[in-house]
Structure formats: C-alpha cells, structure tokens
Amino acid sequence: MKPRRFDYVRPDSADEAVAVLAEYGEDASVLAGGQSLMAMLNLRLAEPAVLIDIASLKELDYIRVGDGKVEVGAAVTQNRLKDWPELAGKLPLLAAALPFVGHFQTRNKGTVCGSIAHADPSSEIPLVLATLGGEVVLRSHRDARVLAAADFQRGTLTTAREPDELIMAVRFPLQPTGRVAFREVARRHGDFAIIAVAACVEDGDTVRIGIGGIADRPAARRATIDCAAAAKDIFESLAFELKGYDDLHASARLRRDLLRRIGPVVVEEALRCAA
Amino acid sequence: MRRVNKDERARISFTLNGRAVAGDAESRMLLTDFLRYVVGATGTHVGCEHGVCGCCTVLIDGAAVRGCLTLAVQAEGRAVTTVEALASPDGSLSALQQAFQQHHALQCGFCTPGILMSFTDYLARNPHPTEDEIRKVLSGHLCRCTGYAGIVAAVLAVSSNLP
Numbered sequence: 001m002k003p004r005r006f007d008y009v010r011p012d013s014a015d016e017a018v019a020v021l022a023e024y025g026e027d028a029s030v031l032a033g034g035q036s037l038m039a040m041l042n043l044r045l046a047e048p049a050v051l052i053d054i055a056s057l058k059e060l061d062y063i064r065v066g067d068g069k070v071e072v073g074a075a076v077t078q079n080r081l082k083d084w085p086e087l088a089g090k091l092p093l094l095a096a097a098l099p100f101v102g103h104f105q106t107r108n109k110g111t112v113c114g115s116i117a118h119a120d121p122s123s124e125i126p127l128v129l130a131t132l133g134g135e136v137v138l139r140s141h142r143d144a145r146v147l148a149a150a151d152f153q154r155g156t157l158t159t160a161r162e163p164d165e166l167i168m169a170v171r172f173p174l175q176p177t178g179r180v181a182f183r184e185v186a187r188r189h190g191d192f193a194i195i196a197v198a199a200c201v202e203d204g205d206t207v208r209i210g211i212g213g214i215a216d217r218p219a220a221r222r223a224t225i226d227c228a229a230a231a232k233d234i235f236e237s238l239a240f241e242l243k244g245y246d247d248l249h250a251s252a253r254l255r256r257d258l259l260r261r262i263g264p265v266v267v268e269e270a271l272r273c274a275a
Numbered sequence: 276m277r278r279v280n281k282d283e284r285a286r287i288s289f290t291l292n293g294r295a296v297a298g299d300a301e302s303r304m305l306l307t308d309f310l311r312y313v314v315g316a317t318g319t320h321v322g323c324e325h326g327v328c329g330c331c332t333v334l335i336d337g338a339a340v341r342g343c344l345t346l347a348v349q350a351e352g353r354a355v356t357t358v359e360a361l362a363s364p365d366g367s368l369s370a371l372q373q374a375f376q377q378h379h380a381l382q383c384g385f386c387t388p389g390i391l392m393s394f395t396d397y398l399a400r401n402p403h404p405t406e407d408e409i410r411k412v413l414s415g416h417l418c419r420c421t422g423y424a425g426i427v428a429a430v431l432a433v434s435s436n437l438p
C-alpha cells in the first residue's frame with residue numbers, strides 16, 4: 001500500500017528539527033532510517049500529518065567516546081556502528097547483538113536511535129541498552145533531559161518521549177570486562193526474536209542479565225551467580241515473574257521454556273569468557 | 276530546510292546509474308514508484324512494499340537499501356544505482372549476473388534484481404564471504420522459486436574469481 005498524504009520537512013539542523021517538532025507535536029513523526037516507520041506508513045498503521053526527516057543531519061551522525069560512555073547520535077545507522085572498529089573493544093555486548101538486528105539491507109539505513117525510539121519489546125538494541133544501564137538524550141524547545149533506559153521504554157512501542165522531544169543520542173556505558181554473551185531464538189536469522197538473552201559480567205560473579213521478547217519491554221537484572229544452580233534458579237524465577245506472551249510466533253509457554261533453557265547457557269558462556 | 280506540502284508536487288532530481296534524472300512527485304511517493312512510473316526504470320521490482328521481501332533493493336550512495344522504505348524526496352542529490360546499471364551498454368552481463376545464469380540462481384526472476392543489488396554492495400565490502408555470511412545477507416530476501424541453493428552457489432562462484 002501507499003502512505004497517506006503528509007507534509008514532508010527536512011530540517012538543516014537539529015535546532016530546526018526541534019523547532020518544527022515544537023510546532024506540530026503529536027501530529028508529527030520523526031523519520032530517521034525509516035525501517036519500521038516507513039513500513040507502518042505504507043501499511044497506514046501510522047498516519048502523521050507531518051514527517052520530519054533527520055536522516056541526513058550530519059551533526060547527529062557521530063560516535064563519541066568519553067566520560068565512560070559511548071554516545072551514538074540519532075543519524076548513525078546500525079551498520080555504521082556495527083562496522084565501527086572500536087566496537088568490539090568498547091562495547092562487546094553490542095558487537096555480539098548487532099548482527100541479529102534485521103538484515104544487512106535494513107541495517108544500512110536503520111538507525112541505532114530509531115530502534116530505541118520504536119521500542120519493540122523483541123528488539124536487540126533496546127535490550128542491550130537496558131542490560132548495560134544506558135541512557136537516552138532528549139531535547140525539546142523547552143529543555144534537554146537524559147533518561148535512564150529503564151525509565152525511557154514504558155511498554156510495547158511506548159516510550160517516555162514527549163511529542164515535542166527529539167531523541168538526540170543514546171549512551172552505552174563502557175563495559176568493565178569483555179566477558180559477554182548474547183543469544184536469540186527466531187524463526188529465521190533477522191526475524192523478530194522469540195526470545196533474546198544478553199549477559200555481561202561486571203566483576204567477579206556479578207552478572208547483568210537482559211531478556212528481550214518475553215515482556216512488554218526488555219527485562220534487566222543484576223545477579224550474583226556463584227554456581228550453576230544459581231543461574232538455573234534465577235531464570236526459573238524470571239520465567240515465572242515475566243510470564244511471556246502469546247503471539248503469531250510463539251506461545252507464552254514456549255517463551256518461558258526457551259528462557260529456562262537458554263538463559264543459564266548464556267550466563268555460563270559470559271562467565272567462561274576470557275577477559 | 277526542504278519542505279514539500281502534502282498537496283504539492285515537488286521537482287525531485289538525483290543521479291540514476293550515473294545519469295541525472297528529474298521528475299515531479301508528491302511527498303508520499305516511494306522511491307520504487309518514482310523509478311518505475313516517473314523515470315520509467317522498471318528493472319526494480321516491488322513485492323511486499325513493507326520492507327520484508329527485498330525485491331526493491333537498490334543502492335543509495337553505494338549502500339543496498341529497501342527502495343520501498345525510501346521516499347523519492349529522500350533520494351534528492353543522491354546517487355541511486357539499480358539493476359539496469361549492472362550489464363554493460365552492449366548487453367553483456369556482469370560477472371555476478373553471469374554466475375546467476377550459470378548456477379540457475381533464478382527461475383521467475385521477480386526477486387532477482389534486489390538480490391543482485393544486495394550482493395553488488397556486499398561483495399564490494401567483503402569479496403570473499405563464507406557460505407554462512409552469504410546466507411545471512413540472503414536472509415534479507417524472499418525467493419519463492421529457487422530454494423536459494425543456486426543463489427548461494429552463484430555468489431560463491433563469483434567471489435572465488437574476485438581478487
């Protein structure tokens with residue numbers, strides 16, 4: 001299908017983009033890579049009156065390291081970050097997860113921040129941001145604010161972004177150890193994850209665990225795993241707590257079962273990793 | 276600031292296969308429709324029109340992207356490359372196209388233009404992919420005829436001849 005009519009605006013700067021957003025608010029959608037939004041426009045699931053295209057804003061196309069974080073601007077594509085030479089050293093968990101994001105062809109255009117903005121509960125990038133305890137940088141004509149990942153994603157396709165706010169960047173905290181693991185189960189490579197599990201060893205036996213595809217947003221926990229039984233227990237109780245959901249791809253029961261089976265394996269993989 | 280209002284038809288120009296093209300389009304017109312109906316370049320096919328099947332894959336500034344998830348107005352000032360650019364002007368096929376022919380990598384040919392464009396970009400970045408890497412790139416396409424085996428064989432064959 002074809003999109004409904006809309007006014008198309010391509011600002012020359014982030015300031016201009018924020019000003020246009022202030023003018024239209026709820027009637028506007030921000031277009032970056034468009035790998036979710038354009039499909040929703042074509043299917044008429046989204047019908048904004050105004051489309052604000054920020055994809056070609058050079059000032060938002062940056063990857064910056066500082067203050068213990070990697071900041072990724074709103075125009076950075078998923079493949080650009082995936083091919084960033086420092087990624088594996090600085091953010092090994094993200095390096096492990098990015099190949100699972102869509103396909104080569106969609107990562108060429110899809111943006112890192114766009115994935116955060118779309119907030120699909122089975123998405124890999126929001127899962128990594130939540131697992132690492134990252135932040136989202138927002139700006140409006142009123143003010144600028146930084147939200148923790150956990151405060152930003154509120155539910156399925158729902159975030160704390162106000163209608164006049166632009167996501168300027170996301171910040172991933174540098175990982176203290178390179179000991180990470182990531183696995184997901186999907187019907188085919190690149191499909192939506194039925195379940196995705198991320199683990200990152202902080203120090204000793206403290207592990208950050210993230211789970212996608214089981215609730216309306218990524219679930220992130222910090223746990224002490226000192227024996228194989230501890231890992232098993234944690235995923236047993238997480239499966240009970242998070243419940244899962246039924247959809248076209250899998251039943252809630254299958255999701256819980258996959259979590260119980262894959263979770264401990266992922267944690268063990270991360271703990272076994274040489275630093 | 277570029278602005279195209281919803282009831283307006285804007286002049287859009289970009290480079291298509293090394294040649295300047297221009298035409299009028301509404302803001303909502305997809306790049307695929309602009310190529311096919313305004314420019315008349317019908318090599319790019321349209322399958323699902325929501326980014327799943329990969330038929331409409333074209334290169335924008337060298338990167339393989341979904342034509343159906345791109346607005347025509349977003350191509351302004353860019354270099355767009357489509358399947359029409361692959362063969363030489365005398366009609367002789369590119370190495371990738373020849374390999375597709377030799378390895379029966381197509382039957383009906385509907386999905387083929389998109390797959391050729393994907394691997395044109397991918398092989399330029401990674402000239403010697405493994406079979407697993409080829410299959411991962413191919414996962415961004417749907418082909419209902421071949422079962423993909425011929426396509427994988429064709430890409431492996433062409434990559435073995437690349438420097």
